Amino acid sequence: MKKMKQMVLPKYFKEIDGEIWLIEDERENMKLSYRVKEILSVSKSIFQQVSIIDTYDFGRCLVLDGVIQTTQIDGFIYNEMISHVPLLTHKNPKNVLIIGGGDCGVAKELSKYSTVDRIDMVEIDELVVQESIKSLPEISGDVHKDSRIRFIFEDGVKYIKDKKEEYDIAIIDSSDPIGPAEVLFSEGFYVDLKKSIKEDGLMVCQSQSPVFHKDILIKTQNILKKHYPIVNTYKAVVPSYPGGMWSFTLASLKYNPLEACVENLSKDTKYINKEIFRSAFNLPSFIREYLE
Ligand code: SAM
Secondary structure (H helix, E strand, C coil): CECCCCCCCCCCEEEECCEEEEEEEEECCEEEEEEEEEEEEEEECCCCEEEEEEECCCEEEEEECCEEEEECCCHHHHHHHHHHHHHHHCCCCCEEEEEECCCCHHHHHHCCCCCCCEEEEEECCHHHHHHHHHHCHHHHCCHHHCCCEEEEECCHHHHHCCCCCCEEEEEEECCCCCHHHHHHHCHHHHHHHHHCEEEEEEEEEECCCCCCCHHHHHHHHHHHHHHCCEEEEEEEECCCCCCCEEEEEEEECCCCHHHCCHHHCCCCCCCCCHHHHHHCCCCCHHHHHHHC
């Protein structure tokens, strides 16, 4: 096991029997631990602590304030599901907005479609993008070489405040609802965001674990149902996220994801396929029950 020399490690890295572990403080009664092969970097921006680590089971990981955001082993699952589903739901997506998305995985997935003209990625923390491009190439790909992608380093909340009907799709690829991402789960933000979406546009957000963050999922659905005629939650299994099962909620002004033309799906995917696209919207009974 290698760790960075002469550095006081943040408290979520613990040395146990000569090995370094990342202890993710998930909730009051649950901590998740990962044995670390190597700590590649630990840096601090004005927003958060950004670490890149290599782990035994998940490969390289991006860790923000001690919480795993994406991993080499399963990052593609989340990134494909939050990108390809909205893209295929819209009939003619040209301009796409990403809020957050610092690991660049969403931008990479969107760039697989030549029909998309512009991808604006509004990320509050430039350091996350720099570290991801440098150390997580499997996740970030060649996004810095794609001229359609515009990196805007700004608070997403501020960015969309005065925008008017610019985007076909908005993807909210935020971290958990604490710190700078908390407001990205609020009604005020969703109301402002809607103004930046065209009249046949749609948005999607990650709505957390349907098992452990049921309250957030319910709240997100309820808010979006007030402002959009078509609202659907879908799911995927992301092993490195607490509980494994993860939810996404898509809100649309015109197009229904259940009628999407899945034939247009990129061939370059590792998780999503036509069948997964359709079945992702079939929710287990316990989730259906509390969302009804
Ligand atoms: N896939 C990940 C997950 O669900 O854990 C999240 C991906 S990405 C790393 C989340 C990004 O959102 C972070 O890089 C963070 O800096 C960014 N972010 C948080 N609050 C933001 C805000 N208000 N505006 C723009 N970006 C924000």
